[in-house]
Amino acid sequence: MSETQSPVTGGDGAAQTVSRVAAAIDRAKADGRAALVGYLPAGYPTMETSVEAAIELARNGADIIEIGIPYSDPVMDGSTIQAATAEALANGFHVADVFDVVKAVTEATEAVVLVMTYWNPVMRMGVDEFARRLAEAGGVGLITPDLIPDEAAEWLEASDKYGLDRVFLVAPSTSPARMAMTVAATRGFTYAVSLMGVTGARQTVDESARRVVTGARDAGAECVCVGLGVSNAEHVREIAAYADGVIVGTAIVSALRQGGPTAVGRLAAQLRGGLAPLAG
Amino acid sequence: MMAENAPDPRAPGIHPTNADSNISQADAFLTDSLRKAPGPYFGSYGGRWMPESLIATLDEVEDTFRAAKQDPEFIAQVAELNRNYTGRPSLLTEAKRFSRHAGGVRIFLKREDLNHTGSHKINNVLGQALLAKRMGKTRIIAETGAGQHGVASATAAALLGLECVVYMGAEDCRRQSLNVARMQLLGATVIPVTNGSQTLKDAINEALRDWVANVRTTHYLLGTAAGAHPFPAMVRYFHEVIGDEAREQILAQTGRLPDAVCACMGGGSNAIGFFHGFLDDPTVRLYGFEAGGEGIETGSHAATITLGRPGVLHGARTYVMQDEDGQTIESRSISAGLDYPGIGPEHSYLHDIGRAMYEPITDGEAMSAFALLCRTEGIIPAIESAHALAGAIKVGHRLADLGGDPAERIVIVNLSGRGDKDVQTAAEWFGMLDDRGQIKGTTLSTRRPNSHDAGAMEEGKA
Numbered sequence: 001m002s003e004t005q006s007p008v009t010g011g012d013g014a015a016q017t018v019s020r021v022a023a024a025i026d027r028a029k030a031d032g033r034a035a036l037v038g039y040l041p042a043g044y045p046t047m048e049t050s051v052e053a054a055i056e057l058a059r060n061g062a063d064i065i066e067i068g069i070p071y072s073d074p075v076m077d078g079s080t081i082q083a084a085t086a087e088a089l090a091n092g093f094h095v096a097d098v099f100d101v102v103k104a105v106t107e108a109t110e111a112v113v114l115v116m117t118y119w120n121p122v123m124r125m126g127v128d129e130f131a132r133r134l135a136e137a138g139g140v141g142l143i144t145p146d147l148i149p150d151e152a153a154e155w156l157e158a159s160d161k162y163g164l165d166r167v168f169l170v171a172p173s174t175s176p177a178r179m180a181m182t183v184a185a186t187r188g189f190t191y192a193v194s195l196m197g198v199t200g201a202r203q204t205v206d207e208s209a210r211r212v213v214t215g216a217r218d219a220g221a222e223c224v225c226v227g228l229g230v231s232n233a234e235h236v237r238e239i240a241a242y243a244d245g246v247i248v249g250t251a252i253v254s255a256l257r258q259g260g261p262t263a264v265g266r267l268a269a270q271l272r273g274g275l276a277p278l279a280g
Numbered sequence: 281m282m283a284e285n286a287p288d289p290r291a292p293g294i295h296p297t298n299a300d301s302n303i304s305q306a307d308a309f310l311t312d313s314l315r316k317a318p319g320p321y322f323g324s325y326g327g328r329w330m331p332e333s334l335i336a337t338l339d340e341v342e343d344t345f346r347a348a349k350q351d352p353e354f355i356a357q358v359a360e361l362n363r364n365y366t367g368r369p370s371l372l373t374e375a376k377r378f379s380r381h382a383g384g385v386r387i388f389l390k391r392e393d394l395n396h397t398g399s400h401k402i403n404n405v406l407g408q409a410l411l412a413k414r415m416g417k418t419r420i421i422a423e424t425g426a427g428q429h430g431v432a433s434a435t436a437a438a439l440l441g442l443e444c445v446v447y448m449g450a451e452d453c454r455r456q457s458l459n460v461a462r463m464q465l466l467g468a469t470v471i472p473v474t475n476g477s478q479t480l481k482d483a484i485n486e487a488l489r490d491w492v493a494n495v496r497t498t499h500y501l502l503g504t505a506a507g508a509h510p511f512p513a514m515v516r517y518f519h520e521v522i523g524d525e526a527r528e529q530i531l532a533q534t535g536r537l538p539d540a541v542c543a544c545m546g547g548g549s550n551a552i553g554f555f556h557g558f559l560d561d562p563t564v565r566l567y568g569f570e571a572g573g574e575g576i577e578t579g580s581h582a583a584t585i586t587l588g589r590p591g592v593l594h595g596a597r598t599y600v601m602q603d604e605d606g607q608t609i610e611s612r613s614i615s616a617g618l619d620y621p622g623i624g625p626e627h628s629y630l631h632d633i634g635r636a637m638y639e640p641i642t643d644g645e646a647m648s649a650f651a652l653l654c655r656t657e658g659i660i661p662a663i664e665s666a667h668a669l670a671g672a673i674k675v676g677h678r679l680a681d682l683g684g685d686p687a688e689r690i691v692i693v694n695l696s697g698r699g700d701k702d703v704q705t706a707a708e709w710f711g712m713l714d715d716r717g718q719i720k721g722t723t724l725s726t727r728r729p730n731s732h733d734a735g736a737m738e739e740g741k742a
Contacts, residue, residue, distance in 0.1 A: 071606075071607065072476070072607040072608040073476070073481065073482075073485050073593065073594070073608055074485070075331070075485050075488045075489060075594075076331050076333075076489075076492075078489075079475070082475055083475075086475070086476070089607065094605055095605040095606065096605075119329055119592055120591045120592045120593065120600070120602065120606040120608075121605055121606035121607070122606070123591055123592060123606060124591060124602060124604070124605065124606030125605075125606070145331055146329055146330060146331055146592075147329065148328065148329075148330065148332055148335060150327075150328065151327050151328060151329055151597075168332070169331065169332045169333075170332055171331075171332050171333035171336075172333075173332075173333055173334075173335070173336035173337065173495065174332055174335070174336065175336060178332070178335065178336075182332065193332070193333060196333055196492055196493055196494075196495060196496075197489075197492060197493040198489045198492060198493070
């Protein structure tokens with residue numbers, strides 16, 4: 001992983017920070033496809049299995065892995081992810097364990113690894129310390145579902161200091177002014193929430209997804225990935241037509257619950273099939 | 281603590297950016313007024329630690345609230361409901377026999393227990409339900425612990441013709457089944473929440489999930505002065521009537537301000553509304569009493585300020601009961617209404633600057649004060665409010681120890697609710713139940729069950 005380490009310039013490095021997530025998306029683009037982003041919670045069902053599953057996910061086609069930190073009050077998550085993260089906590093997951101998962105997956109695969117976390121665990125550890133340890137483990141940044149740029153001063157500073165990406169969310173309800181502000185604060189990709197709701201599988205991709213992506217692009221976003229309710233290869237293909245990446249969470253967690261890491265690998269390969277260039 | 285002179289520079293209705301807010305907080309110190317702090321920040325507390333999806337609707341609520349506060353028609357509507365529906369102003373009753381147990385100081389009770397639906401909660405729900413209508417929303421959702429806020433929300437929804445859905449932890453549904461029935465009688469749908477600890481914090485999580493999916497039609501009628509901006513400032517606004525009335529009433533009855541005011545603390549809505557009337561009176565000491573549960577040393581409590589530390593929960597930076605990992609710790613209290621691991625952000629600020637003092641009261645201390653008020657004043661208080669009464673006994677003794685005639689000292693307790701809902705809990709606590717869980721002495725009838733009722737019904741029909 002050392003060869004991909006971003007330059008750490010000690011606080012004034014905002015301009016120099018190279019986004020490793022954007023680089024991964026660019027590699028997918030060079031293949032003529034959108035990137036596949038897959039989510040799994042750390043420590044579910046156990047530490048070992050969560051690492052194994054994330055490695056399967058990466059080896060079968062995910063370009064970017066999101067490792068979630070289980071949290072006691074996950075207001076943006078639907079029942080599947082709630083149940084999984086509650087189980088991880090019951091099995092003794094501690095926040096610092098996430099760095100072990102990130103390190104193991106980074107060392108074993110080509111994928112870049114982001115951490116997805118609600119904010120209080122980061123605040124509790126200390127934003128600077130959390131960022132330092134994440135960077136040391138080889139993690140490339142954070143996705144922050146309940147942190148908006150308005151409240152993110154400490155994280156903006158720490159992410160610059162340690163060369164980390166910062167993925168903020170935009171939603172169908174986001175105004176043009178907030179879209180511009182959020183896109184400007186983002187590094188890596190802008191996370192376009194496809195619908196007004198929480199994580200969970202849906203039958204169809206919401207109409208609003210395309211509008212959110214367009215809004216983000218109009219606001220200057222270079223990379224936009226779509227998440228929430230994306231559950232199968234058909235959804236992936238549909239979204240890949242207009243977004244730079246497709247984020248799948250609940251469907252992967254369900255596969256892990258039902259069939260273990262092997263099932264995760266199988267699903268990843270199917271989803272990736274939705275991204276193959278038309279000829280392939 | 282607070283410097284004198286210079287007028288309050290904050291015209292009502294100003295919507296500050298973060299920087300503006302910091303300036304206005306600093307101004308508050310310089311000018312002498314802590315009142316009417318508009319948010320989003322109270323010192324370093326408050327803000328909006330919320331998913332982006334909800335920011336637009338929080339803006340909508342804030343804009344609507346800000347405009348309504350300036351609208352004489354809205355102010356008149358609230359005043360009319362307060363007077364002719366809730367029954368305001370609530371009384372200020374001197375508790376002469378109770379006072380003897382509090383070092384002989386004069387204790388007055390602000391009687392929020394006499395409001396329609398039996399607690400202070402109605403002040404906030406009527407205001408917010410009116411705002412929901414102004415926003416064109418047709419549906420309100422609410423969380424509830426003991427059921428008091430749920431009942432109040434269902435009441436306001438019935439009165440104003442709104443659909444109402446209440447989220448309630450499955451464990452709380454079991455403990456407060458009578459309140460579930462009350463909400464249903466009022467036309468609300470009660471959804472038991474079975475994830476997490478199945479109590480109040482999980483009910484809030486579930487309500488937020490509902491809100492994000494239904495913002496177009498739905499207002500989240502949050503029941504306490506916590507959460508993301510503008511809720512802390514907005515909920516406080518609707519409860520300020522408590523402190524404003526109490527200040528006027530004590531001046532009318534005694535000709536002077538009290539030495540101390542006491543309130544119980546869950547999320548802190550009754551306390552912040554009550555304190556607000558006295559925030560700029562530096563001689564009045566403000567006391568908030570948290571749920572000390574079985575004792576703060578046992579870990580089984582809800583004493584958020586006493587033992588919590590700053591973090592973010594449900595949208596605000598504030599004191600939170602949390603472990604080393606930042607995971608929320610489950611609170612516990614005999615009083616479901618105080619059983620919450622967070623606290624309103626304005627209280628965190630008042631604590632840090634030393635303007636208000638926060639102390640824990642154990643279950644045992646609260647229940648002793650509960651019994652004492654029943655027997656000395658003929659008032660059955662909510663167990664929540666009994667925490668404030670127990671605190672007032674301590675404060676009374678401290679004031680008496682300062683010397684002079686204790687009868688010259690005055691303490692007001694906000695009696696935030698009545699205790700009818702707590703009769704079962706009290707009966708258990710005081711050993712009034714037999715081994716089948718029935719009130720002792722109530723199962724001795726030798727009549728055959730139902731025969732009388734059935735007969736009466738037959739007659740009625742005839």
